[in-house]
Amino acid sequence: MQISILAVGRFRSAAQKTLYEDYAARLKKGALLGPLRLQEVEEKRNLAPEQLKQREGELLGRALRDGARSIALDEQGDSLDSLQMADLLGGWREQGVRETAFLIGGADGLSDSLRQRADRTISLGRLTWPHMLVRVLLAEQVFRANAILAGHPYHRGS
Template sequence: MRLSIVAVGRLKDGPERELYLRYAKRIDDAGRAVALGPLTLSEIPEARQSSAAQRKTDEAQRLIDQASGADLLVLLDVAGKSFTSETFARWLAGRRDDGHRTIAFLIGGPDGHGESALARANLKMSLGPLTMPHGLTRIVLAEQLYRAATILSGHPYHRA
């Protein structure tokens, strides 16, 4: 099952991008054995409208458009469903086993997600109650996707 992160904003070159790429490569390597991956990243520019509502509406539509080929849309939101690493791995395996071919994880801009993205999401997921920079969100999500692949394959990376 292909995995895609679609995010507002761009990771700049440097340590954050390098760390993200490290986990993306690990997912591609470890995920093959459990039919997860590859992981792709699509980045869209932040909207420039004057109001937050207009920015959210514009970004939501562009996120949805960028993720149009995905079978499932998972929207990252602080108020979404929280998973342990093990339950997240089982959830991913369940979607894979149900025949889904692609999951897109949507990361909104600084103003949050627009109504159209919220309405289209198959799942609203939280990485925790803390607010974090969107670049760091990509890294944490990529690490958890890698961790899920290792849990499903029985690799010792995850030691709960």
């Protein structure tokens, strides 16, 4: 199954990009959950916050491939632990889902229409994370989910 991260904005820090690429490289073709694909979108026009959020939602919606299951990242979403994330992704894989896309909005979050369109909405906890680090956190959690599903000792949680 292909995992995609569709995100507003572009990496600006080489260190953050390197961290992301490290986890993405571990999910090579042939992994249960992989390879990992990142697609970044960006609106360059200076728009009012609500207009910008709507436009970013349109750009992310266009990047979402037909037939892909989508998971919106939102502070109001469900909190999953790593085993639950592995169960979710593994279950979709067993159902024959070919691609799962995580949706990361801009500074003002995801548009309502994109959140409503998502198959699931999850939160990475109650803390606020920089959008660029969310890519890294997701890449690590997808790698961890893959390790859990493959019975690899990377995940040592209970």
